[in-house]
Amino acid sequence: MIASLVRPLGPRDPHEQHRVASPLELFTDLCYVVAIAQGALTLEHEIAHGHVANGLIWFAASFFAIFWAWLNFVWFNSAYDPDDTIHRVLTLLQIFGSLVLAAGVPPMFEHDFTLGVVGYVIMRVGLVLMWLRAAAGHPERRATALRYARGLVAVQIGWVVALLATSGDIPIGLFVVLVVLDFAVPVWAEAAGTTPWHPHHIAERYGLFFIIVLGETILSVTIALQNAFAEEDPPFELWYVVIGGVLVTFSAWWLYFARENGDILTGNDVGYVWGFGHYVIFGATAAVGAGLSARIAFYGHHAEVGDVVSSAFVTGPVAAALAALWIVNVRLHDASIRTAGPFGAAIAGCVAVTFVPVSELWVGLICAALLAIEVRLTSRDADDAVPG
Known part of the structure; x- marks a missing residue:
């Protein structure tokens, strides 16, 4: 009976044809986005x-916690995914931990990491047990x-000790040190032998x-707009947020999927930059939704920040997302001036319009213009690749 429930945990074929995300993986992603929201x-x-600095610092910190937990599971699952009963139970345990982490995100902005660390302990228990199964089932990568198992346990002990020593208020300096140690685990582990992750699956x-992060961004802005338009005599500037927000999110989707990412993931040297660099892409995309909502509050006279500050939380994240997209994605396809020039101009333009009225509209137009150039370039490259 047990043998029928638990399959041997061998490695997946990194060249497996038609490898796609499983329903459990999609469910996992959805639950992690609850924390992002x-x-x-x-x-x-x-x-x-008006708590601008505090919000920015602890959003970056809390988003790293979410992203890092998700990333560790994704890369493990790409290399080892038997989809048996034990694996599903351990995955659901990690999902439960992600929901505890989600509940602990708002307290992090108040410098209380208690629930966040508890959520991580739960997730790490599931992930460490997965790595121990991989050690038993894949002798070549034992x-x-x-x-991985030892590193995860050691760093997690560090987080728990830091939590207890600071009564939940882990200072940002200590947080950064622990983050660096977390980053070191996969680098140290993979030095003993590369795990067989699947590039197109990743x-x-x-x-x-x-896509899910974009959906969360659209949802948060939609709710903010719905509340604003429900008020008596809503400001006309809300329409600039609508148009700018649509242009930014639609352009972001198209720009991201304009090129095939799986083709450039040729090894860990590329995978580290590509995989870790998405922290900025995902985080900045989520922050755009918060920035657009802040612009809505500003136009409705419900914000304690001025035009430039609320504008910067739209233009800044868009510029950061475009920069990260070029560095970790587009550059690996084409690092020439053909792509560097348009992306550089778009990034500079986003920063410049911070100080211009209705900046969200201008940022949307800049993204749309960049998209038009990218569509032209990728279409031309596709035509050139066709024989004859």
């Missing part, structure tokens, strides 16, 4: 109440799997997560 909503609240997982 909590972070974006709290960031919007911090901006509207050393790698055991390094690219699909990241792409699907990006």
